[in-house]
Amino acid sequence: MTPPAPLDVHHLAELARARAELAPKLYAIVAETNSLRATWEALHHAGLFPEPVGRFYAAVRRYGVDGALDALFVPERLDAIRAFVDGPRAPQLPRVSVSTLANQFYCEMQVHLARSHSLRTENAELAAGAAGHAAFEAEAEEITPEEITRAITAGEPLELVEMPLVAELHGVRLVGRADRIHLEGRRARLVLEFKFSGRRELFPSHVVQVEAYGRMLDANGFNTDRLLHCVAVLPRGRKVTDGLAAQIAERALAAAGEGLSAVDTRPASAQPDPLAGLTTRRVDDEAFGLWVFRHHRARAERDLAWALQYWSGQRAPVGTGSRGKCKACPFNAATLCEAAKAPPDGRYAVKRTEGRYGVLHVVQPAVARR
Ligand code: SF4
Incomplete structure (x- = not known):
């Protein structure tokens, strides 16, 4: 050579x-x-x-x-x-990932600031989540798009892992990868999402994430009338055993079999609370905590429509009302948020470097700087 x-x-x-x-x-x-x-x-x-x-x-x-x-x-x-x-570029719909959309229900202002500022921070929870997801994915057998189409057309049961979904909703191109989806032909039966966290708790962002997958299945022509959502919270760093995903799915279906309403009793409000009025069944096991609830199209639509208004430019970003979140917020530590409800609590140290494209803020736990 x-x-x-x-x-x-x-x-x-x-x-x-x-x-x-x-x-x-x-x-x-x-x-x-x-x-x-x-x-x-x-x-x-x-x-x-x-x-x-x-x-x-x-x-x-x-x-x-x-x-x-x-x-x-x-x-x-x-x-x-x-x-x-x-050169000219064709105008494109704003493209938003489901996980970003779900994060709007933690604090939309964080999502907004992340778009306009360079900020890097270590996040153990995300790292643990990525490792856990890789283990679940490794259990799955490869299946071609042709095999998926054939099974759907034949009405066969199908369990898909890391299924990519795309849908155009409210002038936005929403993209995501569902951890696990169970189908029976064109009937969507179960959306299963795994979370790796030290806190066994169901958060609004978890609800919105599975709601979004349900709404995207709907937009792709799947019947979601009897669709169940299941959020499984596993401890951070836990070793994932073979078949755990299948066991979780079984427990979710059994819990729903005991009766589960899709009634939405939430009052209308400017910023919807995805947890309010949501009927769930909770299953606790040594290895995981499960929340099971039914897909409710109107409820999903309301949550998504609110979040997507920001991306289609219909409204300005909204900051959280939680002082606790603001205290722990790396954007607050870097003095980038004017909507903060409380001062940062000093858990972070911020290093600023002038890069080729502006200032890079590196936010670390304060102890790491000593
Ligand atoms: S300081 Fe508070 S309002 Fe601002 S981005 Fe952080 S969490 Fe959101």
Whole structure:
């Protein structure tokens, strides 16, 4: 293999000039996409990142978004980058992931600030969740889209793991991956979501996440009349045993079999509370806690419509009313939130670095800085 010719000083200077001119424009375009997947799709489509999406995620994990974008600036790609940043782009629907939408029910202002500021923080809960999900996924057998279509058409029972879902709702493209979905032909029977947490508790964001999957199944032509939602909370770091997911699904179906209403008794309010008036059955086991409830289309619709109003630009972001959340909030620690209801409690230390695209706030537990 012939080694690449070394770049001369003239070429290096030209590359630096092009980078200084084009990189801010590229970063601004990427910042508008709201999702790494959408960023990869745009770059891939423009021929700037020909590799598969997994490679892009890996680059971002390793070098950050800035580093992954910087690596695109090689002489042979400059023309394509210029065409991409200066050329017309088809208007696209805002793209929102189900997990981001669910986070709006923790604090929408956090979601908003994360879009406009670079902030990095360690989060043990998320890391534990990712590990647990990988273990569940590893148990599943590979199945092709053709096999899925054939089973659905034949009306066969099907248990799908990490099923990708997409739906256009209220002028927004909602995307997500459900942990586990049980189907019988075009009838959706069970949406099962796993949470890895030290607190065995059902949060509004959990409810919204499964409601969204139900609504997306609905939008994709599945019958959700008898759909059950199940949120299983497992302890952080717990080793996942074979068949646990199947056991959880069985317990959920059995709990629902004892009778479970879908009545919605919630009063109407500007910001809906997904937990208010929700009828659930709770099952406690040594290994997990389960909440089972029925899909209620109107309730899901109300929660989603409120959340999506923010993404379609119909209203400004709303901050939480909880002083406790504000105290523990990394955006508050970094003095980025004007809607904070309480001062930060000093659990975090903030390091600010001037990066190529603005200030990067690194928020760490205060003890880590000593
Ligand atoms: S300080 Fe409070 S309102 Fe502001 S982003 Fe954080 S949690 Fe939300």
